[in-house]
Amino acid sequence: MAVYLGQKAPGFIVNTTKGPLDLESYKGKWVILFSHPADFTPVCTTEFMEFARRYEEFKKMNVELIGLSVDSIYSHIQWMKDIREKFGVEIPFPVIADINKDVAREYNLMDEKTGSTVRGVFIIDPNMVVRLMIYYPAETGRNIDEIMRSVKALKMNWNRKLATPVNWQPGGDGIVSAPGTLEEAIKREKNGSKTWYLKYESVE
Incomplete structure (x- = not known):
């Protein structure tokens, strides 16, 4: 099933590094759902640390961050621990362990050839509608400034x-x-x- 701009974001109840998560419980907030190819990879590590550094900025904008990959919850936990121990950065947002690949496939975030998730971003508005989709190649890190700028632009359209x-x-x-x-x-x-x-x- 394809996900399109302007449609309701497919719901899910999943296991994360912060415990069970129901997307529907985020209604009324802006959500950034972003996927990464794999834990313990260099580009993804830099992205996670930058999302963590900007976390409070996103929170002040009523934006919640949710990470996702098809790695196991134990892999996520060990990677989060390693980032904290080696780089001194705490990852404050939940990361989905999508081992059955259900959410990744629902959101067109699977690379079926490699069996890993692609580097994608979905911005979902308070009505649970998909408002922006960005896909990056595995070797290209995201620009967090551009993602934040996009949220602010969407919020201006929403408010004004x-x-x-x-x-x-x-x-x-x-x-x-x-x-x-x-x-x-x-x-x-x-x-x-x-x-x-x-x-x-x-x-x-």
Whole structure:
């Protein structure tokens, strides 16, 4: 079953490094579900440490992080312990042990050739709707700044009903939806817009 933007995120009840987790219990929050190819791998380790360092920033934005791979719970635990002991970084978010590959397959996160999860990111809104999907190759680490920027852009659309222009950064102007009728388009231009289909609005 394919997962598409704008559809309800498939639910699941799973075992994690923080105990049982029911996705439905996160309703009302933003969720970042991200998968990694394997425990004890170098790129994934750097990503987990950076997600951990930015964890409080995400929490302040009402965002919950959930990691996932098809490794066992014991592998996850040992990897988390190793990161803490070798790098001094505590992993504060749950990591799903998807040993049956059910969640990975439901979210199109399986590399069936290798039997491992791919490097993917899903952003799910408070109504449990999938709002963003990003896939990276195994050798390319994620940009956490871009993931956080994307969350802020989605939240502005959620709160202000404004879209964001190219290269938007938090604090920048948003874009008002284009008019749906000829009358509205003409009215917008008469009110000083350079063109009827593109209108910026300050978020301040």
